[in-house]
Amino acid sequence: MQIRAGVVEEVGAPFTYTDLEIDAPGPGEILVRIVASGVCHTDASTRSGDMPLPLPGVLGHEGAGIVEAVGPGVTSPAVGDHVVLGWPFCGECKHCREGEPRYCLSIAPALVSGMRFTGENAGTSGYRRLDGSPVSGHFFGQSSFATHSLATASQAVVIPDDVPLEIAGPLACGIATGAGAVLNTARPQVGDSIVVYGVGAVGLAAIMAAKNTPATTIVAVDVHDSRLDLARRYGATHVVNAGSTADVVAAVQEIVGGTADYALDCTGAIKVVEQAIDTVGMLGTAILIGGASAGASFTADHFRTLFGKRIVGTLGGSGRSQQLIPALLALWRQGRFPFDELVEIFDFEDIEGALKASHHGDVIKPVVKMPEPTA
Template identity: 35%
Template sequence: MQTNTAAVKDAKVKNSMKVKAAVVNGVNEKYEMEELTLSELRADEVLVKVVATGICHSDEALRIGDAEYPMPAVFGHEGAGIIEKVGSAVKDLAVGDQVVMAYDYCGTCPSCRTGHPSSCKDWTPINFGSPRSDGTYIFTKADGTPVSNFFNQSSFSTYTITYANNLIKVDSETDLRLVGPLGCGLLTGFGTIVNGLKPETNSSIAIFGTGAVGLGALMTAKIEGCSPIIAIDIHDSRLERAKELGATHTINSRVENLEERIAEITGGIGVNYSIDTTGISSVMKSSLDILTIGGSTVPLAVTPNSLEFNPFTELTLNNRKVVGVLMGDAVPQLAIPKLIQYHKEGKFPFDKLVKFYKFDEINEASEDSNSGKTIKPILIIDEDYRKDEPVMES
């Protein structure tokens, strides 16, 4: 009995503290900077001081109500930071480690144990705002109101509590101000290519939407030897960036006839693969319509919109596939170090997509992302991190 009592005490590393967080208090409300209480650190948890975080379209989709989410909430799921404290049950992580944060997963279900943690049987309840197993919350307001977290990470905060499965240790040379977006948007684009579609060398691909996910997929398609690589958008500036990153062809679908251009590029047969990142029903349908016989398409966006088609005439007769891929079906602990290495080698120059903002500028950063002005906003939360050094470049 004494041993059990000691274990219970050891499981609570006392760490109740105040943090500054960007809180969304209701659907379609702006981010509000608030002081929240961070709960005690438990044996299986890790306290991370957040250095920087990307803003992802998924944060915006939940903020505006495209998917139901318990409010108030602290979003953010592309964080990078430094470990401040480690619970007694956590192995292979230590105070001072630099980490990128990604999604959480149980680690014990059949999907997790066969290398597909984004197919974890408990993925949704683990990552989408549920409290701990005992009903407590990591964040609370001064009056005791619980605040939902996101991806068991909630990186829109100066400090956060997370789990070992969320964390990817990176070397001390890695600049944490840059690498947070590797935890979701860029990971999704990368993994959709290498794990979801697995394209053959010289196979053709069309990518609808040239935001961070689409361009992450585009850069990976280039690495994998796809050709042609067709980028489709309605913003010429983004299409120019797509050319810089590896697109062999671009189509502005606002002013060009999509089907005619695809036929011209592919000799009338269509593309082997397509990805949609827009979530617009008509665009998702186009991503299916332009496929060749035996082609596959992946609809990636977090969207309330539907994709309607006749499965016999549009799939079966042409041996086509619509493929669901969550988080790139990637193991973050393996994929993110590979992406950092690709970046060092100049193969994955995602730094060309980013613009940096102060934490207090989160609403401006979100608006710039929505308008297309900024492809990937990154919030600098710890402005003292490497204060006298420029952000690393490719």
């Protein structure tokens, strides 16, 4: 089948739009017509070489669309179902069996090998140029910067038909990452304090989620007043502008009345990571979410960490997409998680514009919408 895709030819190259051939779905696979796909920092960092996807390849990992075909053995989803494509997982390793598929032991080949990672076609790409030469696909199991995606059936989350697919894609990664870090990883208790460093799409999703917990002090830290205003709108009880505050950690600790219970770094900036770690004290938890450059490292005070301080990472919001995404949609319907207000739509062939607008802070969550199919 012929599709249209945004291809990155080499590290640092722009997206080029070209026709490709895609395989029919094999056992355990589905073919999804992508309606829209979120644009994420991970797409930019992969293009720049920080994630080892072989190039040329098709990026995109926040796809939402309609199932057009299913492979042998697939009982769900069905043709015609509306789906969000979550993260792929093997379903067989220790972590998958324990309910943590984000940490599947096959996560590296599942996300960035550019090939199928499981099944009888493992080690092959379902994407190729019209001359037959292969192109890396299967990025995060989906390569959703394309009109169609070949995905594993197990990663698809069926959603109600009345949910706009244009807003649903970011629930696969960016929005779920922030919300899940609060709801699945932190799980704040009555009266707890939670501090969110960096309130872009991920951080604002964390703020929205924190508002739905018993935490009573929710602090947003950023360098942009416009984003801090949004943080207040979506649930922050206090804000700190790091650009105009001499000692950010001291300012946060003054607000919470000591060390915080939880601090989330959504920036991936090492200085900010270390501030988040310093913000929490005994039995406090620093949660690392933002992706730093490959090879980056941070330091933490060893003695202070001995006193029960926890420093943990989280991927994609942890837990299961099949549980988290429907829950977030239920909160959205109730007016308690208005993530749709963060979304701005771009044309499919303007991925570059979407990335630039996000990088410059002009938009919070860009989404590219695919062209309507022709008869």
